[in-house]
Structures are given as structure tokens and as C-alpha cells.
Amino acid sequence: MSEFRGPLSILDLASVGRGERVADALAASVDLARAAERCGYHRVWYAEHHNNALIASAAPAVLIAHVAAHTATIRLGSGGVMLPNHAPLVIAEQFGTLAELHPGRIDLGLGRAPGTDRNAMLAMRRGPAAAQTFPRDVQELQGYLSGESLVEGIRATPGAGTNVPVYILGSSLFGARLAAALGLPYAFASHFAPAALTDAVAAYRAEFRPSPQCERPYVIAAANVLAADSEEAAAQQLLTLRRRWVTIVLGRTDPVPDAEADLVLDSPHGRLVHENLRYTAAGTPGRVADFLHGFAADTGADELILAHQGPSATERLHSVELTAAAMG
Numbered sequence: 001m002s003e004f005r006g007p008l009s010i011l012d013l014a015s016v017g018r019g020e021r022v023a024d025a026l027a028a029s030v031d032l033a034r035a036a037e038r039c040g041y042h043r044v045w046y047a048e049h050h051n052n053a054l055i056a057s058a059a060p061a062v063l064i065a066h067v068a069a070h071t072a073t074i075r076l077g078s079g080g081v082m083l084p085n086h087a088p089l090v091i092a093e094q095f096g097t098l099a100e101l102h103p104g105r106i107d108l109g110l111g112r113a114p115g116t117d118r119n120a121m122l123a124m125r126r127g128p129a130a131a132q133t134f135p136r137d138v139q140e141l142q143g144y145l146s147g148e149s150l151v152e153g154i155r156a157t158p159g160a161g162t163n164v165p166v167y168i169l170g171s172s173l174f175g176a177r178l179a180a181a182l183g184l185p186y187a188f189a190s191h192f193a194p195a196a197l198t199d200a201v202a203a204y205r206a207e208f209r210p211s212p213q214c215e216r217p218y219v220i221a222a223a224n225v226l227a228a229d230s231e232e233a234a235a236q237q238l239l240t241l242r243r244r245w246v247t248i249v250l251g252r253t254d255p256v257p258d259a260e261a262d263l264v265l266d267s268p269h270g271r272l273v274h275e276n277l278r279y280t281a282a283g284t285p286g287r288v289a290d291f292l293h294g295f296a297a298d299t300g301a302d303e304l305i306l307a308h309q310g311p312s313a314t315e316r317l318h319s320v321e322l323t324a325a326a327m328g
Contacts, residue, residue, distance in 0.1 A: 003293050004296035008040075008042060008303075009041055010032070010044045010307075013046075014046060014057040017313070025056040029046070032313070034071055035317050036320060037073060039325075043074060043302065043305075046060045046064060048077075048078065048082045048085070049116065049119040050116035052056060061094040065097075067103070067277075073180075074078070074105070075105050075106070075245055078109045079187065080110050082128035083112065083137050084093070084126060093158060095145070095162075096159025099158070099162035101159045108145075108164060109167040109187060112131050134239075135144045135178055145160070147160035148191070170189065171189040171193035172196050172200060172287065175200070176201065179204055181209060183214050184213060185192040185219075188221050190279045190299075191224045194275070219302050219306070220301065220302065221295065222305045223295055223307070226283075226308070226319070228318070233316050237310050238280065243262070245276060245277060285325060285326035292304060
């Protein structure tokens with residue numbers, strides 16, 4: 001098996017642990033980004049989620065600004081901004097501001113999903129139909145960032161001329177084909193929705209058209225990582241992660257008690273949890289590295305983005321450091 005030598009990056013879910021405050025989770029995100037910078041990771045991305053008590057990254061642009069002010073070199077971005085929730089001009093201005101403040105360090109990953117439930121969509125004054133204009137909205141946003149606006153009389157300030165690099169995020173053939181048609185890098189959310197990974201990457205590579213941003217296909221594949229000093233510690237962290245996922249599968253906004261979660265994990269719903277977390281590297285550093293090298297070889301990924309999913313900030317930070325050392 002060949003060793004993966006491409007960039008390693010991090011998807012930070014800004015997890016709010018049991019008994020923690022949101023402020024604790026945000027402070028931990030700063031510590032994690034500093035560790036990633038120190039260990040040589042390429043970038044850290046933050047995902048937009050709403051109405052979820054377990055995740056503190058509802059406002060990626062604000063979180064990016066805070067983390068960027070406490071780091072020096074590492075790239076930071078959204079993984080992603082859920083564009084149907086926003087007007088493209090507003091996102092161009094937000095990320096244009098970030099790019100002016102931190103030149104050469106800002107990425108803009110875009111997704112089509114709402115990142116939340118129906119009630120929160122309505123609270124954001126959005127509806128399911130908002131996703132139907134996603135391809136056009138991406139192009140409108142690109143126009144604002146390049147300074148070649150597609151909307152007469154509208155210029156993004158800040159934003160115009162920053163050329164913030166845009167990435168398409170997805171877990172289906174739709175996103176893969178859109179990224180290919182627009183000549184943009186493609187990031188697949190295989191850390192929680194692995195089913196279409198192989199088909200989506202194949203379609204993206206086959207249909208890719210070069211663009212000013214990207215001359216050739218560029219695939220980022222996501223995996224969960226729980227690197228620990230012992231197999232026993234990693235196994236306990238994996239159980240905690242699966243219990244957290246029960247909350248998501250059941251559509252609950254507050255954590256499900258452990259005893260109830262364990263019953264669900266032994267039910268048909270539990271099979272869905274195990275399938276969603278198929279691409280999870282859990283174990284000692286050597287075992288994690290073996291998994292990631294194999295995952296990269298199987299997917300042909302140009303870059304791996306890792307969601308370190310330990311239940312505490314300390315465990316996530318340790319996983320970041322162990323994985324970096326093991327991957328060389």
C-alpha cells in the first residue's frame with residue numbers, strides 16, 4: 001500500500017461536550033487550530049449547523065475571524081457555509097472581509113443542505129426551495145469575489161478582487177457534477193455520509209472542466225479520527241461518538257442519555273449509525289495511519305480532511321498531535 005503524501009487538514013465541529021459551555025467549545029477551537037498550525041496541518045474548516053446543542057459553529061465567518069486572530073499561518077475556512085441559507089452578496093462581503101484581514105489564508109467551502117431541521121429553516125426565513133438556485137447562487141458569489149459581478153450595479157465591498165477560493169462540498173452526485181462543471185475543487189462529506197463516495201468522485205473526475213481557479217480535478221475526502229495512546233481508550237471514544245450520533249439519527253436537539261443510546265445502537269437505527277461512521281480511524285497512532293493511507297489510496301484523494309471526534313477538547317487535541325506524528 002502506497003503512503004499518502006498529500007495535505008492533511010482538519011474539520012473542526014466545535015463540539016460542545018457534556019457539561020461544557022459554548023464558550024468552552026469556542027476556546028477549544030482556538031487551541032485546536034494552534035495545534036494544527038504547529039503540527040503542520042494545511043487548513044482548518046468549520047461547518048455551519050443550526051439548532052444543535054452539540055455544535056457551536058453556527059456562524060462560520062465569525063468563528064474563522066476569531067481563530068485567524070489567534071493564529072499566524074494556517075489556512076481557515078468554511079466546510080461549509082450552507083449557501084441556501086444566505087444571500088450570495090452577504091457571504092461575499094463576509095469572506096471578502098476575512099480575506100482582506102488575513103490575505104492568503106481564507107477558504108470558502110459551500111454546501112447545498114440547510115445544515116439544520118425544518119423548524120430552524122423556517123426560523124431563518126428559508127424554505128426547501130432555496131436549494132434549487134444553488135448552482136446560480138455559487139456563480140453569483142464567484143462573480144462578487146472576482147470583481148466581475150453578474151448582477152448589474154452591485155459590487156461586493158469588501159469582496160471584489162479578493163478571489164477567495166471556492167470549494168463545493170457534497171455527499172451526492174449533484175455536488176460532484178456541479179463542482180466538475182464549474183471547475184472547482186470538490187470535498188466529499190464521507191465522515192458522515194459515505195454511501196456515494198466512490199460514484200461521486202468518479203463522476204467528478206470524469207466530467208471536470210478546467211477553470212481559472214483549478215486546472216485539474218482536486219478531491220478532498222473526509223474521515224473521522226480518534227487517535228489515542230491505547231486501543232482501549234480509542235474504543236471508549238468511539239462508543240461515545242456513536243452515542244452522540246444516536247442523537248442526530250433520532251432528530252433530537254439535546255443529547256440522548258447513554259443507556260437509551262446503547263439500546264438504539266443495538267437496533268436497526270444503530271446499523272445506520274455504524275454505516276454513517278464507516279470511515280472512522282480509531283486506535284493507536286500506527287493503526288490510524290494505516291487506515292488513512294488505505295482510505296487515501298482507495299479514494300484517490302488529493303487531500304484528507306480529518307474530523308477529530310474525541311469527546312473532550314483534551315482528547316481531540318491529543319488526537320491531532322498523534323495523527324500528525326504518525327503520518328509523518
